[in-house]
Amino acid sequence: MNSKTLWHIALWGLIILISLPLLRILSAWFEPSSEIWLHLSETLLWSMITNTLWLLLGVGIGVTLLGVSLAWFVTMCEFPGRKILEWMLFLPFAIPAYVLGFVYLGLFDFPGPVQSFLRELFGWNGLDIRDGKLGIMLVMTLVLYPYVYMLARNAFYSQNNTLVESARLLGMSGFGVFWRISVPMARPAIAAGVMLALMETLADFGTVAIFNYSTLTSGIFSVWQDFRSLQAAAQLSTLLLGIAVLLIFIERWSRGRARYDSNKRMTLRPYKLKGHQAWLITGFVGSVVLLAFVLPVAQLLFWALITIDIEWDTRYLDWISNSFVLAVGAAILTVGLAVIVNSVRQQTHLSWPLKTGIRFANLGYALPGSVLAVGIMLLIIDIGELVSPGQGIWLSSGIFALLLAYMVRFLAVAYGPVESSFDSITPSMTEAARSLGANTSRLVSHVYLPMLKPGLVVAGFMVAVDVMKELPATYLLRPYGWDTLAIRVYELSSEGLYERAALPSLMLLGLGLLGLYMVHRINKRYKIRAK
Amino acid sequence: MKKIISAMLVASSLLIIGCSQDQQTDQAQVDAGKVVVYSARAEHLIKPLFDEFTNQTGIKVQFQTGNANALVERLKAEGRNTPADMLITNDVGNLWYAADQGLFQPMNSDLIKRNIPPHLQDPQQLWTGLSVRARTLVYHQDRVSAEQVIGYEDLADPKWQGRLCLRTSGSVYNKSLVASLIEHLGEEQTQQILAGWVNNLAAKPQSKDSHVMEAILAGQCDIGLVNTYYFGRLQAENPDTPLRLGWANQSTTGTHINVSGAGLLKHAKNSDNALKLIEWLSEKPAQQIFGALNREYPANSNVTPNPQVESWGTFKQDQTNLKRLGELQQTATILINRANYE
Incomplete structure (x- = not known):
């Protein structure tokens, strides 16, 4: 057997490991439950489906507009406060979506301070922001745009600047460059970001x-x-999986043949804007930061301050370290998996069943976490029973089950950025390095690693933050003594104790900040060395 | 490239094996002085009780909180190998279901029989209620007078049109309430009541009891249904609140109650300790902690509620055995969906 076959067999093994929980869930079709279906189709089913599709449409449009425009402004324009805003735009990502949900609702719904104030001032009738679809679309857009922003920003930074420079020299306007050059080149990254946001939705x-x-x-x-x-x-x-598959097809189709073939860091001069234009952009970017980050965090800080006396507990130290360890461990495993799959994909030609298998293994992100968690639990208990009858419980009560759950769930998060990093390494680069006499280790250390690292670091960060926020799988599968911050947030807020849930939410945010700082440091160091 | 990949593979498999091995040795040690609990009751509402139990008896309580459905599913899958000895939930529906799935064993405890009234425990003592959660009316005293506050059926009356706020039907507390209506009035009448409720709603159902009260305070509606401890929390934060509790169905079937309760698992390894813990939870000191922690009513009728809870007055409880509510929960869901009560 040659090494290619071996790698393909190994790849199949990994894909099957990741896909088994999904298959376990799909196997439910062998057991009938027609009465429930009848009842659902008579009552809720259609509104559930249309609601879901509307939400996807609204959030899809929202995160694309917001994420892409923000990314372009921070990479291509110079405006007051750019440096700090560029980083602050990442931050909403570190707060669980439902936390931002209850903060917004608390502030802006009918009984909240904003509407109460308006009612008192103008005798306004008020409105229920939970009615209709717009409120939830806006909130989810504000929560999920960072996926698009992060990936699009990376893509804009690494776009082929000779193209942009020539276009500028030929007199193309800023908008023209954006629309005709930057966006088409960044399309794979944008599509991957939107896809993640929609699967999360x-x-x-x-x-x-x-x-x-x-x-x-x-x-x-x-x-x-x-x-x-x-x-x-x-x-x-x-x-749900069907919808996710449909989305993937749309993504593939929208990517077309686009693929970026340069990974030079931006050395472009940003656009110098006139004063009022620059301030307009500061105003726009600043108001997104204000709405998506400053305002909710101010509210959380206020709540945390008034509840810290009852809520603080030395066990928080355990929860923080558990959250951190799980996040980092899962990030390393998941990104490692994505790297393995992609390097095999890069080096050899994959058969179509293998390609389909990889796609399938990415679907875990679109499943509701609770269902996936149960699927994994059932699977692990089955396997444990098979491996050591009567004693198999150690397998499901160990940390293995949880780490597998994270890999199944978040492979898609790591896969996108890792895949586009790999795509940025063209065969000609490999050939050039080889023809100049580079051996494999030199190729890896001097070509692959520098080209892959920014993408891998971003992927790892996204997975780590997602794992920290993750609830259903952690809640069900954590080994004894592995409580996390997300669990604390959930238990308090599910009892309606939002004020007390603020403290652990802020700690999650703190960990996210730490991760962001690490990303910044690593990628900066890389940049210097690459020069 | 390959070297890196192989290194990663080895590292990750070592990590996995290493972690699982740890776990294996942990599980192998059987500690005589402990009890393992799966709890759907949130940590902050249960840990103080366990701490006190350990203080008094020396028995260690190793507990894992979780979502009730998921914990029951886990117990089903773990079968006879489960490490857990008992299950605690926040509502009777899940206790009933766990019993229905054969997860519990009868406790045969005279102490529990004495401490807890019969309608709050399973007839075969597969589970028992430990604290009582009453679901009743809450209203704004300036906009509703006490005589107008009658009961659940009355909320369907057109006089409440545009004045009613309800929590989402997804809440188990509402499902149990609807199940109790079915038990007393039958499906047809319950369906009409649900239609009346939906018709009277002033706003889309809220996601939490606390939001229902906020909506009433803000003038979005005048009356709603809550579990009393949510009102207690609000009252503790703002003693001058214009909201009032009204006891529902006092001249008829009594106010609907639910319980947070526990059952002894069939495959418990430490069943003596688990039984000891459940019995201890039914006794006076624990019952008082339940009240103090979350302003719930004690299930033990010889224990007086906490002073704030007592200040809301006494009320007639619905005496239906809670087991019935578990059995009827699915029917309740069907009627709720048909009424389009979100």
């Missing part, structure tokens, strides 16, 4: 619950809870 349970907006995911949970039918819940989940 599909799987979201907490935020839609706060708005009482019924989607497929909330429906799945209710089928499970109310009809006690994991089968019907799993069957309903396949509808």
